[in-house]
Amino acid sequence: MESRYQSNRQLKRAACYSTVGGRQSSPSVIVIGGGFSGIAAARALHDASFQVVLLESRDRIGGRVYTDYSFGFPVDLGASWLHGVCKENPLAPVIGRLGLPLYRTSGDNSVLYDHDLESYALFDTNGNQVPQELVTKVGEVFENILKETDKVRQEQSDDISISRAVSIVFERRSDLRQEGLAYKVLQWYLCRMEGWFAADADTISLNGWDQEVLLPGGHGLMVRGYRPVINTLAKGLDIRLGHRVTKVVRRYNGVQVITEDGTTFVADAAVISVPLGVLKAKIIEFEPRLPEWKEEAIEGLGIGIENKIVLHFDKIFWPNVEFLGVVASTTYGCSYFLNLHKATGHPVLVYMPAGQLAQDIEKMSDEAAANFAFMQLKKILPDACEPIQYLVSHWGADVNSLGSYSYDRVGKSHDLYERLRIPVDNLFFAGEATSMAYPGSVHGAFSTGLMAAEDCRMRVLERYGQLDLFNPVMGEETASVSVPLLISRM
Structure with missing residues (x-):
């Protein structure tokens, strides 16, 4: 040189x-x-x-792939899943050759959830667990709502948002509307969909939301x-x-x-x-x-924000499920915690806010953000003990990324x-x-x-x-x- x-x-x-x-x-x-x-x-x-x-x-x-080792074991603060656990996935040969284990969180290749719904616990904000039958039933309703939005798409000459399309479906199909606790569960499903795109439903394109190719084999967490x-x-x-x-x-x-x-x-x-x-x-x-x-x-193109607030505890006090959820009357009020203990054996919960909520939390200090996540957890598990360590990502504010990933x-x-x-x-x-x-x-x-x-x-x-x-x-x-x-x- x-x-x-x-x-x-x-x-x-x-x-x-x-x-x-x-x-x-x-x-x-x-x-x-x-x-x-x-x-x-x-x-x-x-x-x-x-x-x-x-x-x-x-x-x-x-x-935006960043594995942190400060807890003494690996935690991905950015991307953590292989979406499509199959030989068709371009990354499969590399991961396979390295002998890296994957924990499959879902056999389904849906964009609606990264998990099979037999391994979850949803709660209302008073700490009452939502009956599993209700979650399953509302999940089926949500899938029907999305099918109905496809009819709306075919009728519209101009593109509209997912949230507007859902409103139109409710105007036409009163049988798909939900009330009370079922309505809050439906908001939680919509919140998870927003998490997939790292954006609020009122900004996501009805025409474009389902245009990506979903590989078979479900979703695998990189252990x-x-x-x-x-x-x-x-x-x-x-x-x-x-x-x-x-x-x-x-x-x-x-x-x-x-x-x-x-x-x-x-x-x-x-x-x-x-x-x-x-x-x-x-x-x-x-x-x-x-x-x-x-x-x-x-x-x-849109750039969304989804962050992780990683809470490390000295003991397990939560159910042995893949994720914990909080249902609320708005998607903004809903919460999602990934249970890393289920996949990796470490006593860690990861709170994952997306869209406007993620933007608002990014304005807080790391300590305040970790405390916010812990308060969401206390709503559903009042006896939760405080975390001994925490990590907070800032993908939206970080000048090297200025967002998490793209969406339509x-x-x-x-x-x-x-x-x-x-x-x-x-x-x-x-x-x-x-x-x-x-x-x-x-x-x-x-x-x-x-x-x-x-x-x-x-x-x-x-x-x-x-x-x-x-x-x-x-x-x-x-x-x-x-x-x-x-x-x-x-």
């Missing part, structure tokens, strides 16, 4: 580049963002004999966290932590990427794998500007995901918000990283006139290795 100092500003070039001194032996790529998609793209391009430098603004890799997966994919890569990119300049013969401290990297192409929230905030300046259709995709906003086309993915000259885009099939998921981010790498490889090597010299990103050998996933139900 060559470097020089000019006016106290260091100018660095990526390890290999074709813009100076004639053709180099290897094409070069800069990957911006070290989340799952960026690491996947960098891994694939590195394995295809490219010179790759990955620039990450944080002091760690993983992005040891996602860290081992991301570390394995990152092994041997040239990763520069603490490098916040502020400008990307594209030229006909390459790209220039400038970081916050003025350091400049030069390469043949760049993979942009920063979160949608960061693109929306225009933290990175593009020169020339991105085309209008690309900017419209960035503006049009009212009035916006699901095609925006694909539009966000499409390359612009020698810039290639990756991330969960560029996945039409699997938005908001880790395997969606992973697969778009591989796609961006392959698009980039083809484009760059075409320019080099060396398409036959390099192996494809997805080699047959990789695709044929299949190790069964380790799945448990405790």
